[in-house]
Amino acid sequence: METGAAHVQLECRLCLATERDGPEGLEARLCFPCNCRAPVHHGCLMQWQRAQEEQFAERHTFDEVQARLNTCEVCGARLLLEETPSRSQPQLGSAVCRAQGGTQKVALRRVPTLSRATRNFSEFSASDGQQLEVLEQDVTGEFFRVRALGAKRYRGEGVTAVAEGWIRHVYLDWQSGVSLPPPRMPPAFLAEGTDRLGADAATAQDSVSQQDET
Ligand SMILES: [Zn+2]
Ligand SMILES: [Zn+2]
Incomplete structure (x- = not known):
């Protein structure tokens, strides 16, 4: 050397x-599919994805399994392999959280899934009126990964200096007059019927109660 x-x-x-x-x-190539500094073999990552799919396919919804397969468990970013499109950048780098009603907080998700099971949420939240840095959009278009400074705990008291997580687009106010294209609904959303799970209903459910589905 x-x-x-x-x-x-x-x-x-x-x-x-x-x-x-x-x-x-x-498959033998080392790649950097997320924001982690440690690389991973393309083949090892695909093997991990297959194992995740086998482990979770029967117990969780299709939407949640897909979200898990495509999200780094460590940094929370979307996993991008060579053949996937480049990280989709939102048109704007910041937005204001809108979470009226209930606790005026929205729990940040670990994975961009509509499942409201506790395992999918971090302990921190975005608060109504809080300015958020918008980092990326998920593959369905429904979620954005955001960074919140001075993020409050979702339950109880306390704040952390910086928290990152996924949040549904309905909680973001872009404040610019630039309207984002309407997101495609993930498969699980369509399967459960748009009447019951319309944006307003889901907003209320998200900010008021988080239920464990398991
Ligand atoms: Zn990562
Ligand atoms: Zn490897």
Whole structure:
């Protein structure tokens, strides 16, 4: 190895090896599919996704399983592999949270799914009137990942310096006159019927009560 060069040997965060056993090519390539600094082999990530699918497919909704497969468990960002489209940037980098009624807080989700099971929520929230940095949009268009400074705990007292998480578009006020294209509804949303799960009804459910589905 050359001396003096900042030569970092990168290891896959899943298999902990540099080289991947098996055929060379895309699967053996180390990639950075999210915001984590540690890379992962393309093949190892796909293997992890298949394992997640097998583990959760029977117990959770299609919408939640897909959201889990495509979200990094560590940094919370969308996982992007080479063949997927580039990270979809919202047109604006910030928006104001609108969460009238109830606690005036919206719990930030760990994964962009409509499931309201407790496991999908972080302990922190965005508050009504709070300015949020908008980081990215999920694959369905329904959710945005946001960064909230001085985020309040969803339950009880206390704040944290910075919290990130996913939030439904209905809670974001872009305040610019630029209207975002209406998001596509995720499959689970359509399956349950748009009458009962209309945007207004879902808004009330989200900000008032979080129920554990399990
Ligand atoms: Zn690996
Ligand atoms: Zn990550």
